Amino acid sequence: MQVNNRETSDRIVARKSSFQFKRWFKATGWRHLIGVVMAVFSAFPLVYVLSAALQPGGTLITANGLFSKVSLGSFVTLFNLPQQPYAAWYGNTLIIGVITSIGTVFLGALAAYSFSRMRFFGRRGGLLTLVLLQMFPQLLAVVAIFLLLNGISDIFPAIGLDSQVGLIMVYLGGALGVNTYLMYGFFNTIPASIDEAAKLDGAGHARIFFTIILRLVAPILAVVGLLSFIGTTNEFVIASIVLISPENQTLAVGLYQFVSQKFSTNYSVFAAGAVLAALPVMALFLWLQKYIVGGLTAGSVK
Incomplete structure (x- = not known):
């Protein structure tokens, strides 16, 4: 039992x-x-x-x-190739990526604030035009960009072909569009009563924008900056057209040399370079994560 x-x-x-x-x-x-x-x-x-x-x-x-x-031999070899200056590529990528992302955030925030807070003729049409222009990527204008920079090189070599400044200006030329539209939607979530209270205290649009609004929209600024940095560091076509000298190239263009040449392919060195190239993006994401997750607009109006 x-x-x-x-x-x-x-x-x-x-x-x-x-x-x-x-x-x-x-x-x-x-x-x-x-x-x-x-x-x-x-x-x-x-x-x-x-x-x-x-x-x-x-x-x-x-x-x-x-x-x-x-x-760790591949990592050692990576920094000891005179014809492939990986350290220079790394520095160029960081400089171009940081400047482009900061410029993209600044230009996009200015445009989004204007569309969100100001009322002027052509406001709706201008916003729709920015979105429609974004449907045509810069890749379609590669030939035009090359011819334009080639002509500028004869007058201002500093911003022409084989110039990092010229490449940054090309990137910033396509910085508006979707970024402005994303920021515009986020700016609309900020109550207009904040602006009205600041105007009663004598603040103008510039002071409201730089001292109040930018702090409240920090999450969308972090998102746009991160996306701009990732897109800039991974961009290959335009960078390969503009940057010619090996010492001026970026990581995306330079690393391609390790696998493009038939008799000198070294995938272990290429993989080592790709691993190191991912570190800045990962570090930036971890640093901006608190701004992306946190809602800084909560409690702004009592």
């Missing part, structure tokens, strides 16, 4: 556990399963590139054995 009672109780406990598991899986468990699958799917390319960077061999075939061999 005692054995039967124990078996019965064990079956009841097993059925209860199975019922609880099914209920948990139906409620939230399937979400965890999808999360694990997506995490593995997203992390595998990163692990593969890191393994290829640590492989002493020079082909992608040797990287198939994940971390079978570990060596």
Whole structure:
């Protein structure tokens, strides 16, 4: 009798556990399963590139054995190639990316504030025009950009071909559009009573914009700055057209040399360069995360 009672109780406990598991899986468990699958799917390319960077061999075939061999030789070789100045590429990318992202945020914020707070003729048409122009990427204007900078080089070489300043100006030329539209929507969430209270105290549009509004819209500024920095550092076509000298090129253009030449391909060095190139983007994302997540507009109006 005692054995039967124990078996019965064990079956009841097993059925209860199975019922609880099914209920948990139906409620939230399937979400965890999808999360694990997506995490593995997203992390595998990163692990593969890191393994290829640590492989002493020079082909992608040797990287198939994940971390079978570990060596830092590719990272050492990366900084000891006179014809491929990786350190110069790294510095150029940071300079161009930081200046372009700051300029993009500043120009976009000025335009968004004007469209959001001021009323003038052509306001709606101008906003729609910016969005429509963004439908045509700068890639379509590569030939025009090359001819324009080539002509400028004869008069102002500092902003012509093979000039980082010229490349920054090209990037800033396409900085408006979607960025302004995103900021415009966020600026509209800021109550107009803040501006009215500041105007009663004698503040003008410039003071309101720089001392009040910019602090309240910090989350969207961080998002636009991060997206601009990522897009600038990863851009290849226009940078390869404008920048000709190896010492003036960016990481996207320079790293292509490691895999474009048939008899000098070294994928381990290329992977090592790609791993190091991802560090600034990751650091910037972690630094701006608190601004992206935090809603600084909460509590601005009492």
